Amino acid sequence: MAIGQMDKKITIALLIAAVTTQIPAIGLVLKQIAFAGLSIDIALFFFVFAFMVLTGVGTPFLRANADESSMRVRFLLVIVSAAVGACLRGVLFNEPVWVFRGSGLCVAALIALFAGFSTNRLFYMGLLLCMVPLSLWKTAPWMHSLAQWLASSFAGCLLDIYKVFYFAKGNVLGLVSTDFLQNESCSGLRLIYPMVLLVIAYGFFKGYRFLRFFYLLVVLLFWAIVAQGAWIAVDAIIQDGQSAKVFYQSGASSIVLFATVLLLTWSGDQFCSAFSGPSSDKDSDISIEPGKNELREAIDLPESRVPWIALWSMLVGLAFLGGWSIYKNQWAQGLNLRQSAAISAVESLKLESGVEGWTLGPATKSAESFNPVFRQSPSWNHWEWELTPEQSREGSMKLRIDGIWITLPKPDWLWRWYGWKTDGVISEDNGSFHFGMKRSIVEEAYVVTKGVRVVGDRTLPGPVVQVSLVHESVRPITEKQHEEQKELHARWVEAIEKQMGFDAAIGDSIR
Amino acid sequence: MLRFLTDLPVRIIAWISDLLEITLRFFGGFLDRGNFEDSDRPVGFYRSLNRRLGQFFWLLAQLISYPIAGFFYRGQRRRAFLCSIPFWLLGSIVIASCLLVAFNRERILNRYLARVQNAYSKQDGPKGVRAAMRWIGDMEFANADRKFLYSLVEIQNGNARSAERILEGLSPRDSTGLGIAHYWKASQCVGKLEESSLGESQRRELLEELDWHLERASGVRPEQIVLLQSMKAFWDGRLDEAESKYREVFESDVFQSLGFASLLKRLGKDQERQTVLKTGAERIADGLRSDPWNRAYRVQLAYLYEALGEWGRAEQVHLEGYKIHRDQDSIDAYLASLERRAEAALKEPRNLREVAYCLVKFLRTSGAGPRVQDIMARSLLRPQSELLELQKQLQQWLVEGLDLPMVHLSLSFCKGLSGDEASRDWHLEQACRYEQATIELVQPLIGAMQEASKNQQELHERMERWRVVEGSIDPTER
Incomplete structure (x- = not known):
């Protein structure tokens, strides 16, 4: 002993x-x-x-x-x-x-x-302690993307039954009756983190074994996706035929959604109990002996x-x-920065109004922007400028800054929300990624993108903005245009890094 | 009796319950032969298979009987059953909805297709494009004809380049493609051949491409293909063949008069061109007399008169159209014709009588708008001799009784630019006496003339000096 x-x-x-x-x-x-x-x-x-x-x-x-x-x-x-x-x-x-x-x-x-x-309780406790907020997971964007795709598809089913005409641009639904994309309602699985936490607590409280807990988790995800789809469908039905955006009480709707999903998950748990019978309940699922x-x-x-x-x-x-x-002082370069300071660093950017035959101006219409529910900061932002050729050049480009991220998702992830499909390998060149995309049978695009640190140590994950130069066209984009785009992007990134990067005066002043 | 009726539902449920139980026991017993107890004992293959089948059957039986059997459970399971009804019911509804849509996919997409067709017929391009977005990427649904429809709504939406891209996709060089897309491609080749900057080798390549697409063109009236064949013959140097083919089309379709006249002009056959235009005009005029509501006839007839230089008759045709239709389309058609007339008159050598006429008509129909300001600047900011000649023509129109207030207004500007300020004011006064509202046109026109005459100092100064005081002209004083 x-x-x-x-x-x-x-x-x-x-x-x-x-x-x-x-x-x-x-x-x-x-x-x-x-x-x-x-x-x-x-x-x-x-x-x-x-x-x-x-x-x-x-x-x-x-x-x-x-x-x-x-x-x-x-x-x-x-x-x-x-x-x-x-x-x-x-x-x-x-x-x-x-x-x-x-x-x-x-x-x-x-x-x-x-x-x-x-050991069963140790499993739950370990699981919980591994659950740093889901939004900081590297896989979170991918998970939300997949779940949102399923939710949008289900919303599409409901709209088809209700005879509301719509179209899908990736994960985002648009209405045929009005020129309007449902960016807000199609921006990721709502309240999923609190829901998962509550199901962990419930599983722990009931002393369920792993399989029963996994079943509950699957049921929760199913209803979360269904509820999200229903939300999108109701939003679309409200908006259908309206020329302006109709606002509604999203806070109250969130509470209803949250309560409904949890009730149905609990109901699913009851289903499991009723279906498997009283004897198997205790023998196989609950380990409280x-x-x-x-x-x-x-x-x-x-x-x-x-x-x-x-x-x-x-x-x-x-x-x-x-x-x-x-x-080695590996984690010493901390994040000594407030979010508001990071955002003001981005907002105070001063970009050249024109470069090498291109004029930079504010974007007139930006449909491809959204505010994801799983954003890694409350003020996840999207800034966009339009580059128009000064003379005798074809096409126009868009310079966009998306963020702020703590862990940057895959380079093409953002565009997948809008139905863009990459047509090949994503290549990397000096830290910037470039790839071609296609959407409908006439829409092509070429993107050059790079994550730029707002301030702090370059080697650690931290506040990053995604700086992208996008060339959309109905004609095939040539190699020469690709090269020109890469050069332009490098130039803008350099200018942005100088103002926001590690060595920037603003970063120093914040520290 | 009442007691029996009250008990009846309970009895029915009990009977169903008994029946269900007996059935399940019977089939279950048949499959597993009631041998669950000694399951730890090693058994043979067939016995094991039989047991597995039995277990599977019981699982299915539980799942199928779940909605009914749950009512007869006793104890805690009954509560669990009742609580799980929302999960089961809503889950079934969700799955049923998805299946319903999946099984009716074709019908739903056809609904969208009908929307696109409807939007196309109503010329609502944006809505058509949005409705087509649902199926345009669907490999199974979006066939060549539907893609062609998409290209048409893209054109209506103002995205001509997208439409071109689709049509190019529909007329590839390595397969047959869609006949109408080949026709479009052939027309595009003819359009490119008209460009004068082409070299000989490029022209040869374009002719080959035209030939290739023309062979595969279909889906339009045969005459339209013959027209392109005629143009191909023209660019190949087979002039007689080009003429004979076009004539063939012209004889069957009077709407080709203008195109045929244009070809004859290129061939240097001016006399024949006049004949074709006159014949075409006569035949279309006959058609219009029998169907005065037909806009296509009316527009074509006006064009033919314009090509013959008979502007007055063209205007007459448009005015008749306006009297019949009384809508914006007919107004637009009239103004477009007037603009073409003005452009033709302003072309060197100028026809100043026509210029004066157009100026007066524009002032009457378009007020002091940008189109009038442009015509006025191009007509009046000219050398003194030409300005004097224009004044003469305006005075002639005054004598002939054309729109008196507008003629006086035009003369007022002519006098103002000539430096004759007394006459300028007199003409303006006359214009206002005929029609008081004329005064509202003066100030914007003076501003526009000041702006346009910046490079001509003397004229600019004269315009600068012109001050109009509203209210100084009394319309009652005659």
Whole structure:
């Protein structure tokens, strides 16, 4: 028994060391969250976290008597291996979010060891601590894009049944009766982050196993997509035939949407219970039997010490990894910037009014702009200028700045919302990407784009704006035009970087 | 009796429930032979298959009987069943909606196609384009004919270049494509051949392309293809063939008179051109007499008179049209004709009688608008001798009784530019006495003339000196 307690103490001490050495990266992610202004999301996150800890501590199933310590060590090994993997990825690819997730897993293991939680609860806690606000996920744009495509398709079904004529430009629906694109309602899956958090809390509270939780998550996503589609359809029906935009109470609608989705998810859970029957309910889905899965206060010594040694080695490795990144000052270039300052840096841009036969003017009509619901800052913006040829040249171009992003999505992602399809490989040249696109049978475009840091260290993710030069045409765009466009883009990017970049005076003044 | 009726629904439900249970038990027993208990014992392949089938059957039976069987559950499952009804019901509705739309896809797209056709017939290009957006990218639905329709609405939407792109796609060099798109391409080649800047090799290439597309052109009246063949013969140097082919078309279609006359002019056959124009005008005039509401006849007839130089008759045709239709289209047609007349008159050597006439007519029909200001500047800001001749022509029109206020107004400007300020004021006074509203035209026209005469200092000064005081002219004083 004494040796078991010693093992536990060693593990706890090493976990504390591993988490402590990751504090700079954790701090950086928290700064990013603060910069993004995701205060409601983060408050909800802490609320759910506190709920889990308190519910876990207050639960009557704390004591265990089965001899499953080896299984528990194996589970700890899995969790810590995942943490090591995440931290390694974060350190190697300069992504503090991954270090944050790895540390989250360690914290979950630490709390589970202290409070004697079951492996099932450790799973939920680890899952929650990996869930830094979804909007900061690199895959978030892709997820929203896919979900929005499904929601728009369902909205299309409803509009077809209701006989409202529409067309789809990628994820965005437009109405035939009026010259109007539903950019606002088709801008991503609404309230998905709080919904997922609540389902995690519900699964934790009910003590569901992984499969049942996964089923609930799928049901939630299904209804979230359906509700989003219904929202778009209702919005389109209201707008149909109206020449001007009709405004409505979107706050109240959001509450209705949120409540409906959660009610239907709960109803889906009831369906699972009713369908599978009362006996299977307890046997297969819920793991609350005290004798099976709960951790014990005292840890029995396993037959072999190899798993413990492996676990401790990994934790020591994690602590060294953190220490090494502190020594290298890897996460020191923090985000010492307020969002308002970043936005004013973009807004105060002064661009040349003309260059090499092109005149720059404000864009008269910009249909392809939207305010995504998963934006990484409350004031995600879109600025657009039109480049018109001074004489004897064909076509016009658009210079657009989109952002502010903390993690820049794939270069062509933005255009996929409007139904553009890239016709080949996206090439990279000095950090800027260029690619050709096609939409309808007559619409072609060529885009040159680059992410420009607003201020801060170039090597770390941080506030970035996407500077793009777009050439749209009904005629095939020639190689010569591509080259000219790339040169022009490089010139604009240089000018923008000078004003907003790392070495810029404005950046210095903010620091 | 009442008690029996009250119990009846409950009994019916109970019967259904019993029936369902018996059926399920019967089929379930048939499949798994009631041997779930010893499932841990190793069994043979057929036994295992039988058991799997039985399990599958029970799963299906549960799923199918779910909406009914749930009512007969006891205990906690009943609550779970009732709570899950919204999920089940709404889920079914969502899936049914998607299936409904998927199975009616063709019909729905045809609805959009009808919208595009409707928009095209109403010349509502933007709406047509938006309705076509639904199916234009659909490889299965958007066939060549529908793409052609899309190109037509794109033209109506003002996107001629998009339409060209589609038509080019529909008339590729490596396959047959759409006949009408080949016709369009052939017409485009003829248009390019008209450009004088072409070199010999380019001309040869264009002729080959024209030949290629012409062979595949269809979907239009045969006469329209013969016309292009005639033009091809002309550019090939086979002049007799070109003339005979065009004549053939002209004889069957009187609307080709102008085109044929143009070809004859190129061939240097001016006398024959006049004959063709006159014959065409006579035949169309006959047609118009029998159908005065036919706009196509009217417009064509006016063009023919214009080509013959009979501007007065062309104007007469337009005015008759206005009396019949009384709409903006006929007004626009008249003004366009008047503008062509003015342009023809202003071409060197100038026909000043016609210039004077057009000026007066423009003043009457368009007020002091930009078109009038332009015509006035081009007519009056001329050398003194020409200005005097124009005055003579205006005075002649005065004698002939043409629109007196406008003639006086024009004369007033002529006098003003000649420096005769007394006559200028007298003519303006006369104009206002005939029609008081004339005074409203004066100031904008003076402004425009001041602007236009900036490079001619003397004329500019004369215009600068001209001050009109409204109210100084009393219309009652005669």
